[in-house]
Amino acid sequence: MKKRILSATMTSLLAISMLLAGCSQTTQAPPTEPAKTEQPAPTPAPEPAKSEPKQLIVGRGGDSAGLDPIRETDGESFKVTENIFDTLVGYEEESTKVVPSLAEKWEISEDGLTYTFTLRQGVKFHDGTDFNAEAVKWNFERWMDKSNPFHNQDGYYYYNDMFGGYKGDPNHVIKSVEAVDPHTVKFTLNYPLAPFIQNLGMSPFAIASPTAVQAAGADGFTEKPVGTGPFKFKEWKRNDTITLEKNPDYWNAGYPKVDTLVFKSIPENTARLTALINGEIDLMDGLNPDDAETVQGNSDLQLILRPSMNVGYIGFNVEKKPFDNPKVREAIAYAINKPAIVEAFFAGLGQPAVNPMPPTLWGHNDSIKDREFNLEKAKQLLAEAGFPNGFKTQFWAMPVPRPYMPDGVKIAEAIQQDLKQIGIETEIVTMEWATYLEKTRIGEQTMFMLGWTGDNGDPDNFLATLLDKNNIDGNNNTRWANDEASQLMMKAKQANTQSEREQLYKQVQEIIFKEVPMVPLAHSTPALAARANIVDYKPHPKGSESLEKVDIK
Amino acid sequence: MALLSYSIRRILMLIPVLLGMSIVVFSIIRAIPGDPALTILGEKASAKAIADLREVLGLNNPWYIQYFDYLKQIITGDLGVSLHTGASIAKEIGPYLAATTELTIFSMCFAVFIGVNAGIISAWKQNSWFDYTAMLIALIGVSMPIFWLGLMEQWFFAQELKWLPSVGRDNPRDPVQAITHFYIVDSIMAGRWDQFRDVVEHLILPGIALGTIPMAIIARITRSSMLEVMRADYVRTARAKGMAQFGVVYKHALKNAMIPVLTVIGLQTGLLLGGAVLTETIFGWPGVGRYIFTAIGNRDYPVIQSGILVIATIFVLINLLVDLLYAYIDPRIKYR
Numbered sequence: 001m002k003k004r005i006l007s008a009t010m011t012s013l014l015a016i017s018m019l020l021a022g023c024s025q026t027t028q029a030p031p032t033e034p035a036k037t038e039q040p041a042p043t044p045a046p047e048p049a050k051s052e053p054k055q056l057i058v059g060r061g062g063d064s065a066g067l068d069p070i071r072e073t074d075g076e077s078f079k080v081t082e083n084i085f086d087t088l089v090g091y092e093e094e095s096t097k098v099v100p101s102l103a104e105k106w107e108i109s110e111d112g113l114t115y116t117f118t119l120r121q122g123v124k125f126h127d128g129t130d131f132n133a134e135a136v137k138w139n140f141e142r143w144m145d146k147s148n149p150f151h152n153q154d155g156y157y158y159y160n161d162m163f164g165g166y167k168g169d170p171n172h173v174i175k176s177v178e179a180v181d182p183h184t185v186k187f188t189l190n191y192p193l194a195p196f197i198q199n200l201g202m203s204p205f206a207i208a209s210p211t212a213v214q215a216a217g218a219d220g221f222t223e224k225p226v227g228t229g230p231f232k233f234k235e236w237k238r239n240d241t242i243t244l245e246k247n248p249d250y251w252n253a254g255y256p257k258v259d260t261l262v263f264k265s266i267p268e269n270t271a272r273l274t275a276l277i278n279g280e281i282d283l284m285d286g287l288n289p290d291d292a293e294t295v296q297g298n299s300d301l302q303l304i305l306r307p308s309m310n311v312g313y314i315g316f317n318v319e320k321k322p323f324d325n326p327k328v329r330e331a332i333a334y335a336i337n338k339p340a341i342v343e344a345f346f347a348g349l350g351q352p353a354v355n356p357m358p359p360t361l362w363g364h365n366d367s368i369k370d371r372e373f374n375l376e377k378a379k380q381l382l383a384e385a386g387f388p389n390g391f392k393t394q395f396w397a398m399p400v401p402r403p404y405m406p407d408g409v410k411i412a413e414a415i416q417q418d419l420k421q422i423g424i425e426t427e428i429v430t431m432e433w434a435t436y437l438e439k440t441r442i443g444e445q446t447m448f449m450l451g452w453t454g455d456n457g458d459p460d461n462f463l464a465t466l467l468d469k470n471n472i473d474g475n476n477n478t479r480w481a482n483d484e485a486s487q488l489m490m491k492a493k494q495a496n497t498q499s500e501r502e503q504l505y506k507q508v509q510e511i512i513f514k515e516v517p518m519v520p521l522a523h524s525t526p527a528l529a530a531r532a533n534i535v536d537y538k539p540h541p542k543g544s545e546s547l548e549k550v551d552i553k
Numbered sequence: 554m555a556l557l558s559y560s561i562r563r564i565l566m567l568i569p570v571l572l573g574m575s576i577v578v579f580s581i582i583r584a585i586p587g588d589p590a591l592t593i594l595g596e597k598a599s600a601k602a603i604a605d606l607r608e609v610l611g612l613n614n615p616w617y618i619q620y621f622d623y624l625k626q627i628i629t630g631d632l633g634v635s636l637h638t639g640a641s642i643a644k645e646i647g648p649y650l651a652a653t654t655e656l657t658i659f660s661m662c663f664a665v666f667i668g669v670n671a672g673i674i675s676a677w678k679q680n681s682w683f684d685y686t687a688m689l690i691a692l693i694g695v696s697m698p699i700f701w702l703g704l705m706e707q708w709f710f711a712q713e714l715k716w717l718p719s720v721g722r723d724n725p726r727d728p729v730q731a732i733t734h735f736y737i738v739d740s741i742m743a744g745r746w747d748q749f750r751d752v753v754e755h756l757i758l759p760g761i762a763l764g765t766i767p768m769a770i771i772a773r774i775t776r777s778s779m780l781e782v783m784r785a786d787y788v789r790t791a792r793a794k795g796m797a798q799f800g801v802v803y804k805h806a807l808k809n810a811m812i813p814v815l816t817v818i819g820l821q822t823g824l825l826l827g828g829a830v831l832t833e834t835i836f837g838w839p840g841v842g843r844y845i846f847t848a849i850g851n852r853d854y855p856v857i858q859s860g861i862l863v864i865a866t867i868f869v870l871i872n873l874l875v876d877l878l879y880a881y882i883d884p885r886i887k888y889r
Contacts, residue, residue: 057725062847065637154609154639157602219639238638238645239839239847241725262725266837274707274719275837281725434852435586441600473600 053259054552056534059272059281063239063265066222069206070143073157075453078203078544080242080263084126085206085227088117088136089197093538094307095360096457098197102131102207102228103185112192112496119183123251125209126232133179138210140177142218150218158204162456164193192494194501195458202456203544230256230548239265250548257536257551273529276301282534282552287527289347289406295529302530305349308358308523309541311462312404312451314415315478315518320446322393327385329516332447333371334378335422336415342522345411349527353520355509357462360523360541361454363502365509378422390423396440396448397430403526404451411521412449440477449521450477453543459505464489467517480517555887556877563873571865575627578861579620582854588612589636589852610636623858632863633855637848642859646841650863651734652722653833653840657825659756660764665818668768672775672814676783677802687772694769703762703835710758717754720837724751759836763829767821774817778810785809811882819875823868 062076069081090101103117123131142150143159144167155166164171173196175188189196199205212226225233230252231244244261264281266272269288275281277298287295287303295303314336316323323329338352354370357363382390395416398408405411409430416426426447430436440448452475455461465471468489469481485508492504512518528539536549590606607613611622626633632642671691675684711719722736723729729736729748737756740748782788783806791801830842841860848856879886 055726066639071639154606155602160602222639235728237728237731237839238648239843240722240837241728243728262728264721264725264837265839266720267834267843268704268837270704271707271720271835271837274712275721278711278715278719280718280720432585434588434591434850438586438588438591441591 054257055260055262056258056283056547056550056552057262057264057281058547059264059266059275059284061265061267061269061272061286064242064263067225067233067236067242068208068222069204069225070139070156070159070208071152071154071222072204075543080244081206081225081227082203082229082544082546083231083244083261083548084225084229084233085208086229087201087203087206089201091201091457091540091542094540096198096201096309096362096454096541098201101201102136106197108197112194113189115187115189115196116180117185117187119185120251121183123228124249125212125228126226126247127209127212129209129211131207131228132182133185134182135210136185136207137177137179139207140174142213143205144172144174150213152218156204158202158455162195162199162202162205192496194493194495194498195456195460198456198458203542230546231261241265252548256548258547261547276529276531279531283528283530283537283550285526285528285539287529289345289349289527291529292347292349292527295527300532302532302534304528304530304537304539305525306528306539306543307360307541308351308525309360309454309457309543310404310451311353311356311358311523312402312521313353313356313449313466313518314521315445315448315450316516317443317445317448317477317479318517319443319479322385322387322391323446325385326515327381328387329519330371331378331381331385331422332419332424333516333519334374334381335418335424336519336521337373337418338370338521339373341411341414344414345406346522346524347406350522350524353523354513356452356466356512356518356520357459357509358454358523358541361457361459361462362498363459363505365506367506368509368513375418375421382422382424387423390425392425392427394429394446395426396436396445397428398433398449399430399436400433402451403524404453404522405449406524408449441473441475443473443477443479445477448477455542457542459501460489460493463505463508463512464493467512478517480515482511482515482517485511556880560873560877563876564870567866567869570869571862574865575624575858575862576620578858579616579623582849582852582857583616589854591852623855627859627862632859635848635853635856637851637853637856642856645856646844646860646863648731648734649839649841649844652838653826653829653842655722655735655737656756656759656763656829656832656838656840657822659760660825661767661818661822663760664764664768664771664821668771669775669814671768672772673779673802673807675772675776676779677798679780684776688776691769691772694765695773697765697769699762699766699829699831700835702765703759703832706758706762707835717758718751719758722752722755722838723748724755727751759832759838762836763825763832767818767825770817770821771814775810775814778813779806782806782810808882812879815875815878815882819871823871826867826871827864 060076060079064077064080065074066072066077067081067084069078069085072078072081086102088101088103089098091097092099102120102123104120106115106117108115119133125131142148143156145151146166160166164173166172173189173191173193175190178186180186206227208221209226212224213221216224223236228251230247230250232247234245235243242263246256246259250256266275269286272284273287273291276284292303295301316329318324342350342352352370354368355365359366382388395412397412398405401407409428412428416428419426439445440450452462452466465475467476467478467480467485469476469486472479472481488504488508492501495501495504530537533553535551535553539545588603590603590610590612611619634641635645638645671687675687678684707719710717727748729739729752730743732739732742736752737749740752788801788806791805827842830846832838833840833843841864845857845860848860
């Protein structure tokens with residue numbers, strides 16, 4: 001009896017494997033067909049015919065954390081939510097200049113305390129309810145009021161950060177939101193905040209359908225997002241695909257161009273490129289800089305560059321000796337061969353940085369001329385600082401590639417060689433990414449590397465975030481505390497006109513350049529690749545964008 | 554009856570095993586530096602936001618309170634909520650487990666079919682060219698870096714020959730309607746034979762990448778086990794009685810050689826079901842390995858804990874199944 005069961009099991013096992021092996025054979029060479037001299041057809045059908053619905057498959061490295069924009073902080077989430085939702089104001093196609101979106105126009109009072117928005121009429125959420133002033137008010141109240149039943153208990157990172165906390169907090173900027181009439185909404189502020197309008201364009205501050213949030217619950221909405229955007233949410237297979245469908249009633253007439261938009265997670269950069277070459281996907285981000293040439297050499301593909309909104313830098317923990325001495329920091333600035341590093345490691349997809357903010361932003365100080373690579377000058381400065389024979393130090397290198405730092409350890413090794421020539425012996429230290437972030441935040445590092453990608457295209461978001469003394473233990477990992485610079489930045493934050501702010505930020509950049517708390521290394525232009533038939537794709541500097549205009553020819 | 558009580562005892566033994574394991578996992582993930590609040594909020598978070606979130610997540614409690622809270626929750630059958638996505642783990646892990654199981658079954662069928670047969674023939678034709686070639690391939694197979702193998706497969710079969718798709722479980726332009734999340738089953742249920750074929754095509758490259766090491770191990774074990782059995786007296790007797798060689802090998806010798814092979818198959822299946830991070834990463838396979846691996850990067854404590862708990866349970870159950878199978882193969886084995 002037992003014998004038979006065993007042999008039956010074995011036989012069926014063998015049968016299954018033969019069946020599966022058989023399947024694989026038929027795909028490789030169909031035996032039923034006469035052996036013609038035809039090429040094996042590529043598996044997926046690449047070009048959709050005119051009559052067929054247009055599908056755009058976007059390959060990317062990771063999955064979204066969630067799809068309720070206000071709760072999210074990661075770029076992978078915003079890449080999707082920007083296609084489902086709209087914000088009150090938007091940004092220009094390739095810059096961070098504010099343009100109308102759900103709000104057609106707005107007025108700012110003289111004292112900078114009242115913002116009155118005129119909303120676009122006839123806009124509907126995907127669930128059929130009306131977008132109006134009440135909906136805007138409802139969203140802001142959900143975000144700002146911790147006692148609101150639809151406020152999430154873990155809070156909203158960007159709201160807290162950009163608007164000074166929540167209702168009742170001393171620095172909270174929004175005093176009230178009023179629906180004056182169905183198409184007019186008025187914001188009253190507690191104090192003037194110059195980047196206010198700039199902030200409203202950020203991806204997290206997207207207007208959600210109040211009815212849908214109420215129906216799904218504060219926690220459930222992240223899996224059932226409903227907005228006014230060009231695409232409607234359809235399906236989410238976690239770590240695999242997120243599928244969106246065209247919103248036929250989109251207010252921006254004529255858009256979107258494609259019928260289905262699919263975001264597919266393919267973690268490995270090389271595998272993602274293979275899938276693109278094979279036609280399984282149409283568009284991909286996170287191209288390895290080294291693969292840019294492959295893409296350019298393939299007539300089926302095109303290389304697309306995202307305008308830079310980042311900075312990669314070498315920082316010094318100014319609380320630790322000998323980096324408390326500005327001369328030592330300046331000596332190292334002279335000893336880093338920036339152009340050579342950018343040339344070698346950014347594969348032509350970056351430019352050497354002078355200031356801690358990219359030149360694509362308004363307020364960038366173009367008049368500052370960078371220090372040239374000069375080892376003699378570096379040695380001289382070291383000697384003046386009291387280290388004629390150099391010193392030994394640790395150099396913390398990033399363990400993961402980021403757009404602003406494609407290969408941390410290799411770049412550190414290159415800098416290590418340069419520093420050796422002026423007598424500075426560096427030991428390269430690296431650790432797992434989460435650990436790296438935490439330790440550099442609390443100041444365990446000495447000399448280190450990090451970077452920043454902008455959120456809202458405001459200079460404050462680079463300069464103050466990275467170097468304001470109030471952001472020590474936050475993102476000011478150099479722990480540089482300069483009263484003059486901090487005061488100027490505070491003044492700029494509250495100034496009324498953009499030209500006034502511009503002047504103040506330029507002054508701040510001069511102080512930073514003189515004091516050298518960090519050596520800005522490069523601004524990179526992240527590389528993307530697409531099939532040759534994809535048109536009108538304009539990546540936005542902030543790292544994510546609506547794909548409504550993208551078309552397949 | 555003995556079999557039943559044996560099984561019950563083995564299943565009860567799961568409790569101390571899982572308890573011990575949960576303590577180990579719990580301590581290890583808290584020993585590694587890195588703050589879940591920081592990883593949730595990202596590298597841009599302010600210090601205050603991080604402190605607030607730590608409080609909300611209960612990370613400020615002493616570790617033993619956190620552990621007992623966790624234990625209480627598990628006992629009530631609640632696997633917890635992911636810190637990263639905010640979704641219920643019990644709900645999230647289902648599709649991942651299905652994806653991993655489907656790939657594992659496919660890989661193991663491949664590994665067993667090729668491995669066992671190659672091992673048998675190698676033993677049967679010991680020291681022949683077949684034996685040498687097969688064992689050389691097996692040696693290369695066990696030492697093959699999966700990462701490299703996977704990328705080479707993609708380059709050759711997808712990019713150059715365009716025979717097979719390179720990533721994912723199905724064609725994103727014609728996705729399978731997920732019901733059971735076993736796409737083979739789902740495509741059959743939908744009666745979509747074109748999708749069935751598509752799903753099988755998507756299984757081939759990752760299946761081979763994942764199955765190569767088990768295949769090589771199985772081939773080597775089968776060969777050595779068969780060689781031992783083939784020298785046994787009863788095999789000689791069978792031959793002396795004039796039985797055909799094929800019958801001797803496949804009917805008489807194979808069965809007695811199967812016990813170590815079965816053990817290896819069981820262990821390997823358990824390992825693969827634990828999720829193959831590398832294969833899943835290269836082939837964009839939404840499986841349980843990548844789920845837990847990503848959770849480690851995010852310091853998503855509940856997912857790491859519950860995910861490993863689920864996998865360990867499966868591993869123990871598979872080994873129990875293998876132990877029970879021994880009795881069918883060798884009736885001399887008794888369970889007490």
